[in-house]
Amino acid sequence: MRPCPEIADSSGGSLAKTDRRFRVQKVRDGAGRPVLVANGFRTRGRDTWPDWERLLSSQYPKNPVYRVHWETSGWLPNPTDKHSSIGIGATLGAVPASAITGVAPLVPGSALALIAYGGWSFFRSWPTARRWSDEGGRNLSQVLQKYPSGLMHKCAPVLIGHSLGGALMLSAAEQLSQSGFKKAVDSVHLLGAAIPLGRDTSKAMPAIHRKLYNYFSVNDPVLGRAFRTAQLGQQAVGQVGFGSVEKRVVDVDVSREVRGHGEYFGRVHLL
Secondary structure: OOOOOOOOOOOOOOOOOOOOOOEEEEEEOOOOOOEEEEOOOOOOOOOOHHHHHHHHOOOOOOOOEEEEEOOOOOOOOOOOOHHHHOHHHHHHHOOOHHHHHHHHHHOOOHHHHHHHOOHHHHHHHHHHHHHHHHHHHHHHHHHHHOOOOOHHHOOOOEEEEEOHHHHHHHHHHHHHHHOOOOOOEOEEEEEOOOOEOOOOHHHOHHHEOOOEEEEEOOOOHHHHHHHHHHOOOOOEHHHHOOOOOOOOEEEEEOOOOOOOOOOHHHHOOOO
């Protein structure tokens, strides 16, 4: 079999032209279909390759791997920044502290969770990060629309995302489907996905050749507390599963293995 094509380093998308926070970086050479990974919120600039290498060691030990850089670590909405006034994100970013107090009874320990995960700065920057994950998904879909998947889908990439990186990967699949690209990716794996419960997976499925795997843990404290507080009480599919009747959407309960938001890498076996 001929080697799979390289994936472009830049999408030329709407954000990539002006902001280098979005880019695709090859982190490992290899053979077989490419694997694309995306980290969650506040990992910008960190070397997370050892975590990903451990996760991929059983299922994709020799595949080429690309990291999708996208996120907003340390960046807070600025009233003079045009990007901070878009949609629901800006509204939630301006929610007063009293709103957190109102939600607190819904989410036990929410105040402690917010303090541990960045306090008020997390609550303010969270909606911007969510918007950027969606925009990153659109940019990634532009990258993949230019990529030839190969005969019999042997080169169709695998998408894997942790936390908000999972939201990015699901967004990319949705955008590919919307653009008419069927079976453009081999499979999608979501680890502790910071995606609100109720997301319609049918929008993404035409672009996925095999299955959408959602690894969730009811014991994930970040999704159970900080996420629910920031989302005003909404649960995450990374904590409770999609609960979809679609056979190709597979919820994988890893609650016994995973009791921390960063434990998916060392304790989950990809299907």
